[in-house]
Amino acid sequence: MFIGKIVKSDSHINYVCQIYGPREVEVEPAPEDYAFGRFVRIAVRARQGDDPEAELHRVLGMSTEPRTYAVGVIYDTILLNPSFGSLGPRLSNETQVELFSPDYIAERAVLIYVMVLGMMQERTTPEGQTEVFSIMHGVPLLSLELGSEIETMDDEQVRAFHFFSDPDRPDEPPYLHMGYLPHIIAQRNSLLPMVALCIIDQLERLFPQNLSLLSIVKRNFAWRLKVETTG
Amino acid sequence: MVSDSANVPPVSRGRTGRKPVGITKGPGESAHEYTFVSRDDEQVLKNGEYVYYELNEPDEWGQNGAQPVARRVLGRIIKRVPLQLYPDTFLAEPEVSPAQVAAMVGYDARANELFELHVAIMGYYDPESGSFINPWIPPQSGKQIFLADDEMLSQILCRKRVGQPGSATIGSLLTRTPGAVPIVLSVKDFVSTHLAIIASTGAGKSYLASVIIEELMRPYNKACVLIVDPHGEYGTLDQLPNLPDFSEESGEEGVEGYRAQVRIYRPEQVKVRLSSLNMGDMRHLLPEMTEKQQHLLSRALRKVNEMKRGTPWSAQDLMEAIRKVARSKNDEDGEGADDSSTVHALMWRIEQRFVDSFTFDDVQHLDLREIFKPGQCTVLQLNEVDERDQQVIVATLLRRLYQARMNTERGKVHSGESYLPYPVFVLLEEGHHFAPSGTEVVSTQILKQVLAEGRKFGIGVGIISQRPGKLDADVLSQCQTQCIMRIVNEIDQKSVAAAIEGVGRDLLDNLPALSKGQVIVAGAAVNTPVICRVRQRLTRHGGESKDAPDIWRKYFSSEARESRRLQEAPLGNNQGFSLLK
Numbered sequence: 001m002f003i004g005k006i007v008k009s010d011s012h013i014n015y016v017c018q019i020y021g022p023r024e025v026e027v028e029p030a031p032e033d034y035a036f037g038r039f040v041r042i043a044v045r046a047r048q049g050d051d052p053e054a055e056l057h058r059v060l061g062m063s064t065e066p067r068t069y070a071v072g073v074i075y076d077t078i079l080l081n082p083s084f085g086s087l088g089p090r091l092s093n094e095t096q097v098e099l100f101s102p103d104y105i106a107e108r109a110v111l112i113y114v115m116v117l118g119m120m121q122e123r124t125t126p127e128g129q130t131e132v133f134s135i136m137h138g139v140p141l142l143s144l145e146l147g148s149e150i151e152t153m154d155d156e157q158v159r160a161f162h163f164f165s166d167p168d169r170p171d172e173p174p175y176l177h178m179g180y181l182p183h184i185i186a187q188r189n190s191l192l193p194m195v196a197l198c199i200i201d202q203l204e205r206l207f208p209q210n211l212s213l214l215s216i217v218k219r220n221f222a223w224r225l226k227v228e229t230t231g
Numbered sequence: 232m233v234s235d236s237a238n239v240p241p242v243s244r245g246r247t248g249r250k251p252v253g254i255t256k257g258p259g260e261s262a263h264e265y266t267f268v269s270r271d272d273e274q275v276l277k278n279g280e281y282v283y284y285e286l287n288e289p290d291e292w293g294q295n296g297a298q299p300v301a302r303r304v305l306g307r308i309i310k311r312v313p314l315q316l317y318p319d320t321f322l323a324e325p326e327v328s329p330a331q332v333a334a335m336v337g338y339d340a341r342a343n344e345l346f347e348l349h350v351a352i353m354g355y356y357d358p359e360s361g362s363f364i365n366p367w368i369p370p371q372s373g374k375q376i377f378l379a380d381d382e383m384l385s386q387i388l389c390r391k392r393v394g395q396p397g398s399a400t401i402g403s404l405l406t407r408t409p410g411a412v413p414i415v416l417s418v419k420d421f422v423s424t425h426l427a428i429i430a431s432t433g434a435g436k437s438y439l440a441s442v443i444i445e446e447l448m449r450p451y452n453k454a455c456v457l458i459v460d461p462h463g464e465y466g467t468l469d470q471l472p473n474l475p476d477f478s479e480e481s482g483e484e485g486v487e488g489y490r491a492q493v494r495i496y497r498p499e500q501v502k503v504r505l506s507s508l509n510m511g512d513m514r515h516l517l518p519e520m521t522e523k524q525q526h527l528l529s530r531a532l533r534k535v536n537e538m539k540r541g542t543p544w545s546a547q548d549l550m551e552a553i554r555k556v557a558r559s560k561n562d563e564d565g566e567g568a569d570d571s572s573t574v575h576a577l578m579w580r581i582e583q584r585f586v587d588s589f590t591f592d593d594v595q596h597l598d599l600r601e602i603f604k605p606g607q608c609t610v611l612q613l614n615e616v617d618e619r620d621q622q623v624i625v626a627t628l629l630r631r632l633y634q635a636r637m638n639t640e641r642g643k644v645h646s647g648e649s650y651l652p653y654p655v656f657v658l659l660e661e662g663h664h665f666a667p668s669g670t671e672v673v674s675t676q677i678l679k680q681v682l683a684e685g686r687k688f689g690i691g692v693g694i695i696s697q698r699p700g701k702l703d704a705d706v707l708s709q710c711q712t713q714c715i716m717r718i719v720n721e722i723d724q725k726s727v728a729a730a731i732e733g734v735g736r737d738l739l740d741n742l743p744a745l746s747k748g749q750v751i752v753a754g755a756a757v758n759t760p761v762i763c764r765v766r767q768r769l770t771r772h773g774g775e776s777k778d779a780p781d782i783w784r785k786y787f788s789s790e791a792r793e794s795r796r797l798q799e800a801p802l803g804n805n806q807g808f809s810l811l812k
Contacts, residue, residue: 137337138337175331175334175335176335177334177335177337178335178336178337179335179336179337180337181336181337182336182337212324212326212327213324213327213331213332213335215323215324216320216321216323216324216327216332217332217335217336219320219323220320223320
């Protein structure tokens, strides 16, 4: 589900997105769709070829070309209201404005901050199945564009993003990866460690077989965040 | 702009087959140490392992002037300090390996450990002098460090090669696979400048000693060896003549080849001729004599020696001499002097001690030519002999040996019992009995003399002791080759460290960690101190501890019960008949 689009970036990995407001999309995103710690993905625009057939496939959604996504996590939400504090004289109240000048746009928005954690590439197989074939954790090489749409990821996609074989050792069995943790910790933001805990909680639900492995990281985080900061 | 890298020579790939194991970091804690850093993926850089770097001496160029001589400066790893370890929190779950946690957070490299290794520089080997020459400078930072290969080590750790005349292969280097780097002692050196084997009980002293004896009896050594064996542990050496390793064809028609001989003297066969005892021995054997008794005895000894002029005398002769001396003394002193009680007491003591004695005999004694023969190993079993008598046996034997060797070397004798025209090696088990520290016993003096001057006359001594703390420090320090096995007792460790300057502190720190059959060999017989794994004996070992539970269990086996029942039955074993008699 698409929940908004990029309106600004703070750095190569920090993006500010505006959530679609009323009447902008058919199904307005609910707060749970842009909850704290939610995994989202943003498509990276691919170079357009001049092959008309490929263009046709793309338009029809039948392209087998790989699609690249930046995968991120929502780590902050801001409710923006430009009219807050302007208690100046007004001609009519809100209800009247809505009734009499419907083209008056209320400049209110929900902004979310997304930190990019890695990339994933997927393609559609000739059988029509979607297949994730390459995953990278860490800072992506490509940057995103303003206006790119943000899409929430379902459990299956989150699982695929975390469970894979090392790219340089494809023959070995896949295992759980959280290669973005070091760069989450390296960021200076008080909410990011909390988002890391939140991610671990989600992964515990998705990977019950890796509970003890996750508990090591979780306990470590929890100790530092909760005990050391309070004590 | 010229980059710095232009001035740096390219890193050499090394010769084929040689892979560097690390890179030098810098100087170490002391002047002769350096440190290097290594991942040590293959876990080969153990403590005590040998590594080297190459040193190009600018003033020593090769023969044609083209290539500088690359010297391999050898060093021994003495410490291993981890530089990079997993955080403690990664070790929280016993069933999850820290590598798994590291892989999960994106660190998936296989090599994750990094060590700083401290190396004590030994120097480069100079084959001419057979010693290591210190370069007096630590290696430059960034030098490649190589692991010394087996072949190189076999050539430089020991002077002798396996099977050479004058070699004794006692085992192989501990840090390498068994047999890869043989440790070969130079027999000439340890036989002339003495050997000490020191270890706690059960560490394998007598096993190592037997291995050395085996080597000495090999056809390439054909040594003349005497073992003083207070516990009867060396009896199994009698298998030696039957083994093919200890014989050799002569190669000439009609000439008999070599075959090692072993002669074992049981305690009842070890006799000391009374006339070989001197006043010191007497004083030791008859303790707490009064001044008068001592005076009387010394005069009587002088008299009996004068009367017999070198021929053996008996206890009866000695008592006769005492009577005569006492009588003449009474005449000299005139009236009022009555020594009859002294004489009586002395005579009584001599009779008690020497007449029908187990060890002392009027005529018989150990013939030097019988017990010392090249190619023969003689074992004196003293396991039933009283400790004082043991000391006297060793003292008189060493004294006679020393005299015989001295007279032979100086050309004073050319035949007869005290003509010994070859060097000998004497192995003293339980050495602290014969030269205890803090107190002087009858054998101390002669043992010290042999150790100090035996080299000139070809008498080598090997001292085995489990309590170096109880051994006279002079005796220990005279042994120039030391084999030190596991020692746990702190006092013993200190006395070893104090007496033996040849072994570095770093090696001695390993003493409590050595296992059974592992030995630090240092001193004259090897080029540098080494930790060695003792080889398998060719003959069966005789010094094992008793398996008490096994013996107890056998006591209750059905056969043993049955035979006991027969023994204890009233009429069993014809006891009934003997009762009737």
